[in-house]
Amino acid sequence: MTGHILQPMFNPRGVAIFGASERKGAVGTMVLANLVDAGFKGAIVPVNPKYTQVQGLPCVPDLLHLDQPVDLAVIATPSVSVPGILRQCGMAGVKSAVILSAGFGEGGEADRSDGKRLMRESLELAQQFGMRLMGPNCLGLMRPSIGLNATFSHNQAFPGKLALVSQSGALVTAVLDWAQSRGVGFSAIASTGDAADLDFGDLLDYLALDTQTTGILLYIEGIKDARHFLSGLRAAARMKPVIVLKSARHAAGSKAAATHTGALIGADDVFDAALTRAGVVRVERITQWFSAAQILASSLSLRGDQLLILTNGGGPGVMATDRAADLNVPLAKLSDGTVTALNAALPATWSHGNPMDIIGDATAERYDTALRLSLADPGVDMIIVMLTPQAMTDPTACAQAVIDVVNSQTGYKKPVLACWMGEKLVNEARDMFDAANIPQFRSPETAVEALSYLLAHRRNRQVLMQTPGPALAEKYPDVAGARMILAAARSAGRKVLTTRESKAILNAFHIPTTQTILARDADEAMLAAESLGFPVALKISAPTLTHKTDVGGVRLNVRSVQTTRQQAQEMLDRVRAQHPEAQIEGITVERMAEVGHARELLLGVTRDPVFGPVIAFGMGGIAVEVLRDRALALPPLNGLLIDRLIAQTHAARMLGPFRDEPAVDRKSLDQILMRVSELVCELPEVAGIDINPLLAGEFSVVAVDARIELTERMPIQDPYAHLAIHPYPASFQREIVLDNGQVIKVRPIRPEDAEIEQCFVRGLSEETRYFRFMRMLNELTPEMLVRFTQIDYDREMAFIALYTPEDGEAVEVGVTRYSLEPDGESAEFALVVADEWHGRGLGSHLLEMLIDYARQRGVRYLFGDVLLQNEPMRQLAARTGFSEQVLESDKDAIRISRRL
Incomplete structure (x- = not known):
């Protein structure tokens, strides 16, 4: 595999400081002094047309005639000069830049448009030259092990194994001051600032594979790209502990929601659910963060x-x-x-x-x-x-x-x-x-808390290792039919579905509901009740009236025709009088659900502006906002994630037997949670779901009332763009027939494939292993096994080929994979086939399948490095349309590539 795209930033051969000066207190002055004092061994190039020498070093006016290798530019000049400097850096071959400057639209209205224009120009130039940018408006970057201190902080960091990534430069300086007094060292320190280009996802992706880093501290104020953030976070947490401190836990901007589900959920709750799913540990106070830093720095x-x-x-x-x-x-x-x-x-x-x-x-x-x-x-x-x-x-x-x-x-x-x-x-x-x-602490509580972070990381890894659920279960839902219902409602100008439409959507996903008949008046209600059989429930049907009970729009256990007619008329008259503006369709009549010793539960979905759909579960009924019993999870779900979701609620205690109450039908309840997860994955136009109550009893579980709300706009083309975590792509399972007639099953890899993946590598010949890994390797290390099997389906893919003999279990006979580069358009691929399966066409099938999938995912360029003596792979690549080019960095290998 090639080096990470951020390698030039964290391990530069040379650093250019734009704005370096002798002026006391100037940012460029401090950056240059820090770099020299830290003992950076690479080239240090001050750049300032006003000087020929700065702080005892030769100073150049620009980089156009540079005769030293420079991989990193540190820019401490006014924002208006930044685009020109980036063009100059790009022409000089500089691949990374840290923009310390402010003035890119973070100020008042007067300078916002000019600042945004400058930032837009800077990003376009960076993309043109393949350059990555940190900042703007940031403290800078440190790599203590090589003496790299490209910041204007007054602190120098000790070398260590702990990485720190923070949106706040001020917090970085506080951590450095604390660390110096404790002797705590760092492998890397990055202040992201406004994160116009590089964000948490990119930096976490690098740190996940950084051999110098054994633990990561994050300080977060806000997230721009949830998918990218969680992708990098999950990759890092698979390899090493990650501790997160987030500010703004009680965001004043959280708006009240119209549904029960929305009323129970705040932005910080969702952030917690996302971190849990990512397998990381969260702390609430900076003192806890310091405790976590100390325990991680000890590499326990x-x-x-x-x-x-x-x-x-x-x-x-x-x-x-x-x-x-x-x-x-x-x-x-x-x-x-x-x-x-x-x-x-x-x-x-x-x-x-x-x-x-x-x-x-x-x-x-x-x-x-x-x-x-x-x-x-x-x-x-x-x-x-x-x-x-x-x-x-x-x-x-x-x-x-x-x-x-x-x-x-x-x-x-x-x-x-x-x-x-x-x-x-x-x-x-x-x-x-x-x-x-x-590790030493000043109080018993902080010592216990510190150990709890390691324990929480160990426990959370169980969640992290879960496959993100198949998009469709074995019993396929009627997705097309559900979409037609949603389209009809949107065509009618409605964003809120009627009760009947909402239940129809649930039925399309095999979620049991009570049978519902819409009655236009009291007489029709009477006939509907007689048809369904008593007892029945009567509910007002008015999409704009969210909480039916609050407006007197619910009657339960109605047991006769006469009572039905009377209650229906009273309900209509009362609601029309109190809400004359409401569009009332009539009354829905439902047979009272009989589930046996019912418990009232809530199952809902709301759309978080950052992390997308969030599933909520807890105690339901009319007092749901008072009880406030709920737990949250990001879809897609699987069995273990459902168990953990339920276990976090007080409702969990009511689901088992107690006193004279038998246990509920837990299998049916789990199945409904899985179906709701499917629904929100497959229907991106659904903004919210309220199932309250969901009646769970010993015989069955049924959705008694349901409300579905649509998004403001139609979703974009990517069917899973609304999800923070990409689901398992079950639809890409294939059966292929080889040249000799053997049938091979090919499917995306899963975490539970670790054992067969290890057996596959062990079974390869020494030559084949050398061709694949370009070094002597007997088996995969634990870290490699995690990387290869616990993949993020959003930015990588691995297809494994399985052969099942008549008298045995499935064995892996081939695998191909790609990993998306940080540019989002190119991907590095690899392919290997078991020795005894060579010459049967399996490699061609696998490579074509990988190419088709990569093309659908928007990959434009596929490449891989191949040893010169690996003639079979070179021939396969040539037949599949790949071209070859010589690698200057490795005379024993070539690069094969193809535009998709």
Whole structure:
């Protein structure tokens, strides 16, 4: 695979600073000084026509006659000059730029149009020359390991393994100041600013594969492209922990919604649901963010979740225990053997459990013994060691004992965190822990919280690894019929469907509903009730009246013809009198649902302006806004995601048996949730759904009332553009017949294919593996296996070919894949076929299928690097329309490419 497009930005051979000067306090002056002070070993080129020398370095007026390699330009000049500078950089072959300048439309009305014009020109030039831009209006970029500090911050960062990406430059400076005092280092620091070009998605995509980065911190104020953001976030979180701090949790701009579902959901709730789906961890306070930074910087890993709290004070132990309970961090149970050993070594008054209180006069030797025995207990996965500076305790000696025990661990090292409480008496101990790279915290609560972030990451990976659900289940819905109903409503000038239309849409997706008849007047209502059978429900039919109960438009358990006529007439008269402006179609008559010991639930969909459709589930009925019991998830869903969605609600406790109530039909409930997920995936014109109540009982689950609202505009051509997460493309499964008549199934890869993918690679000959990976490789590393099987269907695709013998299970016999480049138009591909299947036409079938899919996804250029001696691949590429070109960077390989 070729290097990442952001490699020149994060690892430049040379840096040009436009606006470099000697003027005190100028941004260009600080950037140049920072770059020199950080010890950047590449070329440093000040660019300013006013100087011939700046800060002791030769200064050039432009880059047109440059004789040094420059990959990164840092621009600290007025905004009006930026387009010209970018043109100059493009002509000089510079592939990346950091625009520190402001003045691109972020100010008042007077300069907004000119600023936007300048930004538009800058982006067009960047695209013309294949250049990527960070900013504008940003703090800059750091890569401490190579001495790259292209910022105007007053801080220098230590090298480390933690990456920081922030929309706020001010927050970056605060983090750097904190990190310097703690000795925390960074692999990369990026301030995105206005993110006109590079945004979170691009940077996360790079950091996901960056070998220097083991953990990522994000500070987010807003998201522009949800699909791109989640795509990069999911890619990064598959490889390493990601901790997010987001501001504006209570956005004043959140508008009240007309539906029950919309009334329950705020923008921050949706953001939480998106982060959960991405497998990352969110913190709410900057202090928690710092705690997360410290734990990530230590590169700790967890193999279990059982926590032991070791302390010399009972109170702090209880505090830690309480916080662990708050955060669902389970406490370890000491084995009998460990307890016996501790009894022999500790005072008789020790706590004999967890928290392990080794008494206030604990010595360094006592800490040593207790910690060693605890680490040896197989039931203990992680430990927080705490100390309060009591009269008989030496905090420094105890800290050294803890450090010695931690460093003596061999093989896998269980995480150990320190919490030395106090100030003056424990400052030296804290410095010792920092120097030993042992995370240390000032309070029991923050120590437990820090470990909870690692645990949350471990748990969230289970969600992250879920395939984003098939677009269609085995029993296909009538999508075409549903679209005709929606089109008819839109043609009639309506955005809100009637109850009957809404239920028809649900029925098209096999969601059970109560049978409904529309009656124009009280007499028709009487006839409809007699036809359906009693008891019935009467509901006003008026699309503009959202909440029928609030206007007196619902009557339940009507049990006779006479009562039906009377109730229907009263309802019509009352609603017409109170709402003369409403267009009333009549009354819907429904047979009362009989599901057996019913629970009233809410199932809804709303459209978030950033993340698109969001599914809500919780307790329903008329008090839904008062109860406010709901959980959210982004579609598409699958079984595990549905289980987690339901488990987050109070309603989950009512679904099982309690008192004399039997359990609800959970299988039917799960199926309906899956069908609603299908509906919103396949019908992008649906803006909102309200199913309230959804009656769930022991015999069945049925949608009693439904309301569907349409989007303002017709959706664009891409059928899944409205989704933040691309669904599993089940429709691209194929059966192909090889030249010898064998039938092969080809389908998109799934995460659960990891085992057969590994077996496939192991079964390849040494030569075939070398041809595919261009290096000696016996099997896929865990990281490679994750990358190859847990793919993002929006920007990559992998088709695997499966052969199922008559007497065995399916085996993988070939795979082809592509990965979209950050330019969004070109993609790198690869293909490999099992040795024993060579010469049967399988490679041609796979490559043609990949080309067809890539073309449909808007890929314009497909390329791949092939070893010169890989003659079979070169011949296949030639037959399929690929051309060859020599690679200057690698004399042993060529690049094959094709315009699609």
